């Protein structure tokens with residue numbers, strides 16, 4: 001099927017791009033991808049998205065965005081993009097189902113994925129105690145000790161969320177200061193179920209069919225210890241989901257897509273929005289704003305394309321008359 005605008009990814013960037021493209025009568029299609037709704041859909045309470053003074057559940061926020069874009073003519077495809085061809089026109093996108101779609105414009109909004117610790121046991125015990133989604137999996141470890149790794153907003157906020165279920169949440173951080181916002185730090189320090197182990201890294205996840213503990217190393221003293229736990233939640237940042245576009249779209253050395261500040265990539269007609277571009281702000285609101293810009297840029301790009309086509313046709317007609 002051919003589309004004017006094809007959007008890859010269904011987080012706040014992709015869904016806002018869809019909303020604006022739909023309202024510009026471009027009938028966009030969104031390929032939902034591995035994580036419908038994006039990372040925000042795995043967040044419990046979103047307290048900083050304007051318009052929701054009492055906070056909103058991340059899944060509900062994504063769901064509302066999806067419905068809003070659908071109302072103006074967005075269609076959705078449940079699928080995972082396996083290959084893209086952006087060097088030829090129309091652009092071509094192949095899904096895991098084998099379906100191929102073409103488009104005049106592609107908006108890349110594939111987001112970012114949790115960074116892995118890269119230690120023995122992490123892959124082996126994935127979904128058997130190792131999880132990157134507190135909201136999805138915290139419930140399964142009721143009254144157990146849980147370990148969270150990292151010192152940023154995600155680690156501390158998700159750790160706080162886990163205290164609803166846990167007997168204790170132990171945050172293991174490689175420095176002796178958190179990176180998280182002061183207000184979030186304060187909440188964590190005030191929570192009797194939160195404990196911090198400073199200057200320490202996880203060197204191995206231990207288990208027997210499922211997680212039973214973590215091996216820790218203190219970076220200052222070199223001392224090692226085993227901390228028994230049932231669950232490990234690494235929250236140590238993200239890596240952009242850009243593997244599909246390597247060799248086609250210009251990226252920086254960390255794999256973030258480069259744009260000109262107006263969401264335009266090095267390929268005319270290919271735009272990028274959200275966490276796939278942004279390693280600084282990484283907020284739902286900034287991703288949504290990016291999605292809006294990408295759709296407006298796409299609309300102007302298509303207007304130009306149409307004007308050129310009409311110009312070429314008129315010129316050809318003119319030639320014919322000659």
Ligand code: NAP
Nearest residue numbers: 150151152153154155157174175179235236237280281282
């Ligand atoms: P982040 O701010 O980059 O924090 C990552 C944390 O993981 C840091 O504390 C870092 O340690 C640690 N880390 C990185 N690599 C590590 C490794 N290999 N081993 C052990 N520890 C490691 O990532 P984030 O928490 O996912 O947040 C990303 C962005 O989203 C930020 O801009 C954040 O403000 C934003 N965010 C905002 C909210 C909110 O506003 N409510 C909620 C969640 C996220 P160092 O501190 O030593 O570097």
